[in-house]
Amino acid sequence: MARGSKERNKAAAPRALDVAAAAGVSTATVSRAFNTPEKVAPEIRDKILKIAADLGWMPHPAGAALASRRTWLVGVLIPTLDHDVFASQVGALQARLAEAGITVLIGCSNYDSAQAEAQLRAMLARGVEALAIVGEAQREGVFDMIRARRVPYVVMYSYRDSAEHPFAGFDNAGAFRSVARHLLDLGHRDFGLIHQPAGDNDRVQARLDGLRGALAENGIALRPQHVHEGAPSLLFGRQGLKAIMETSEPRPTAIVCGNDTLAMGALIEARALGIKVPDELSITGFDDVAMAAHMEPPLTTMRVDNAEIGRRAADYLRACLEDGAPDDPQPVEFHLMLRKSTAAPRSRPVLPDK
Amino acid sequence: MARGSKERNKAAAPRALDVAAAAGVSTATVSRAFNTPEKVAPEIRDKILKIAADLGWMPHPAGAALASRRTWLVGVLIPTLDHDVFASQVGALQARLAEAGITVLIGCSNYDSAQAEAQLRAMLARGVEALAIVGEAQREGVFDMIRARRVPYVVMYSYRDSAEHPFAGFDNAGAFRSVARHLLDLGHRDFGLIHQPAGDNDRVQARLDGLRGALAENGIALRPQHVHEGAPSLLFGRQGLKAIMETSEPRPTAIVCGNDTLAMGALIEARALGIKVPDELSITGFDDVAMAAHMEPPLTTMRVDNAEIGRRAADYLRACLEDGAPDDPQPVEFHLMLRKSTAAPRSRPVLPDK
DNA sequence: GCCTGATATGTAAGCGCTTACATGCAGATT
DNA sequence: AATCTGCATGTAAGCGCTTACATATCAGGC
Structure with a gap:
């Protein structure tokens, strides 16, 4: 149980030479027994391996790296x-x-x-x-x-x-394109977007491009007041949804989120605001985290392995x-996981009177 | 743009000797300039550092490790x-x-x-x-x-x-002891437990010991039919709760979960079963993941940094x-995060007729 | 002016291993 | 019988660096 002795590695560690001496061979053969075992006679190889195990020896990686120019x-x-x-x-x-x-x-x-x-x-x-x-x-x-x-x-x-x-x-752009098309196919024409910071992040940029591209093909653009960029947290998802819903009409009928955490935040906020998902508002996520399928309603999202x-x-x-x-x-x-947070828009979301 | 050339490191990498030659000093001084800069005259040191940067040289870790017997x-x-x-x-x-x-x-x-x-x-x-x-x-x-x-x-x-x-x-045991005491203080006397596998896992074992110990101090034991051990997943949390609730009376009024994922699963299942949390059933988690505070109701759980x-x-x-x-x-x-998934037991949970 | 001690630098011996090349030996080939 | 081939092993030269020790230089004290 003696732990914490001041000097590290006091007892000199065994070296290839020690193993070689004990086995009555040269260090070259010891090295070969470990690195190219097929080049060593089986009998000798086994002997070397056994002695090495007994001595607790293994090739020192620094020496090996230096000599072989391989670091693994x-x-x-x-x-x-x-x-x-x-x-x-x-x-x-x-x-x-x-x-x-x-x-x-x-x-x-x-x-x-x-x-x-x-x-x-x-x-x-x-x-x-x-x-x-x-x-x-x-x-x-x-x-x-x-x-x-x-x-x-x-x-x-x-x-x-x-x-x-x-x-x-x-294909991040393609993935978001399919999210957009799914919502377009359902009949949505007014979109909101809540996403994580895009600067320095080509994946997020590609996703936004995919979304904007698919919408543009249908003559639709995201209104700036319906786009919120911020920390990829539940809290920001909630804040983002609230901010979007507090803008003047027309409010979006579908909210695309940059990931599931944001989408789960949006879902939670929607419930807090009394907005019915998916009847009044569709929400999509991205990632398909474990929780997504268990939300109320289960979240439509994109799964990537x-x-x-x-x-x-x-x-x-x-x-x-x-x-x-x-x-x-x-x-x-x-794979787009179609669940219950998206549907054809039935009515516009309405905020209850304050 | 040439990528994928067959031979790696074709152009020989610069060595300490090259830097030394360019600076008109020995390799020892080059080494010192990097490892013990205070022992080198400032003027020479700066010159060496600059030449090394120009040549793109940095000490080769294998050589350094071998000579200094330090791998960092x-x-x-x-x-x-x-x-x-x-x-x-x-x-x-x-x-x-x-x-x-x-x-x-x-x-x-x-x-x-x-x-x-x-x-x-x-x-x-x-x-x-x-x-x-x-x-x-x-x-x-x-x-x-x-x-x-x-x-x-x-x-x-x-x-x-x-x-x-x-x-x-x-202190895993202590942490679960406080969870148990919180529930005991609220007046609970019948407990259920849903936890992750304990074999080979001393943390989980300690938690269970802490829980059982605190209950035993009050003369309470966990009934085997109210204890479920399985994968730490949302799904198992749901299954565990369902199985416990389907046992015959008396049903527990409080469910302790081994982590938040299980607890969130239990919370979700409780809603699905029409059981009111916390009025009919208290549920606790462990870890305080981001989602915990945003559940409906927000989950009482233990936070550890x-x-x-x-x-x-x-x-x-x-x-x-x-x-x-x-x-x-x-x-x-x-820190026990007291939220809304625990309360004094008002009534026993009742399963709706099937 | 000589010695002392401090400081800056050089010299050279490894650190522990791999591997190209050399050696020796047994069996196959002519 | 002489030669060749192929295989298993040994020999020894590094791989690129650090560091103990040796050396050189210089300031200051007497």
Whole structure:
């Protein structure tokens, strides 16, 4: 139970030489037994492996990295771990890369491009062999810096059919286009929008473009007083809905939200205001978090398999490290989950007298 | 725009020697300019730093690790990133350690002690200098293995006043004791419990002990038919509540849930069953997720600052690496958020006729 | 003017491992 | 029998950096 002894690693750790001596072979054979076991006679290999286990020896990664010029390290840069979407992507990416003996280094930018660049530099300095980066809206020169070091990378979450970067994600614009078309098909003509900050965030920008594009095809534009941009919180969802509903007529009959949290806030506020969803007002979310299906009414939203995004990013990077130049990942599909928060507009929402 | 070239790092990266040559000094001075700048004449130091920046040189971590026997790596082992609680802890830990130039390696056990051990071994093999581990329920010998390598560690999330491990967490038993006492004070005498799996999970076990202990002090025991253990999902929360309510009389007047997700599920099911919360039934959660305060009715739950847990773990480990043997971290406080899902029992819950 | 001590820099020996190349040996080929 | 081939292993040269120790320089004290 002795813990907290002042000197770390007092007893010198065993080295390859110790194992070699005990097995009566050279360190080269010890190294081979671990790295290219098929090149060592089975009998000797087993002996080495057993002795190493007894001695508690494993190749020291710094020595190995130095000699082999391989670190088996991959970096992933995300905005924050506090959001399910990124946590799922990272979780799946890490699990998949672990299968190949690759360790993942995580950096969080907190939605700040300066922090993003700093994290990226730190990862590069650590010797990552590949990078997965959420979003392509990075500081100028960042991607050049990565390419200059010949480090393969993939942009996660975003997706465009472009040769500029390899993408592992889905078509944000297309996803929002289908949300818009669903509402248009139901007969809605007046829309409100509550969304998270779009600056520095290409996914949100793409979503807004998709929405505006689909509406424009029908000659419809979002009125500025019906658009609210702010923190992706329940609270802002509530405030946004309230602000929109307090504008003068005509009020929107459908509210598109940038994610489920905002949409759940809007749903809650609608109930608080006495507005009937979906009869008077349709509300859509995005992400399909666990709670969405259990709201009252259940939320119509877009489901994307974020773990799959992480897996595709991982597979692509593994292929880069092994083969050289694989095909870019295929975009992940999205599915509109039609539930009870959207319907044909029956009547305009009315605010009860104060 | 050339991406995907077959050969990685074709152009040889600059080395300390190149910087030294360009600056007209030895590599020792270059190293010192980066590691112990106060020992280098300011003029020369600035020159070296500038040349390094121009050449895009930074010390190669493998070489540095090998020579200095420092990796500046810390490992953190959590069950999963898919849960806010752990994501917050890791996020804060990472941010705090980054200030000291330490990189965090994440391992996820998926609540499986075999995977946990494997991840731990991999981290040790990578040369982590310290470890933060969620939960003390690890396979036998795991902590001995860590101690044998003289790697300082801290157990996160759990907390006991014991000399066995250093803990950075809070008193799970105490927290559930206060939930129980709150309900007892309101006059409840019949309790139900819906909780996540307790095997291999000392936090959950401690919570159950705390609850049972507080009830036992009042001569009350949980009836087995009122206890449901299963996945920590909304759905299981719903199923659990339904199953409890369908038992014969006397039905409980208060349901304690192992976390907010279960409690929100229970709340949703109660509404579906036509049971009035809190008049007929009180429900409590645990964690105080963002949604909890916005439920109908707002959920009474326990708030714990998980980011603070991460920070204390980080500070403790930093101190271990710098000073040697700091005091164990102080437990993090918890706060019962009294909202509208608990009240004195007015009447027994009644199921509407089928 | 000589010595002392402090300070700044250089020298060179590794840190622990991998791997190209050399060696030795057994069996196959002519 | 001589030669070749292929395989298992050993030899030894680094990988890029840090740091103990050696050396050089200079200010100040006597």
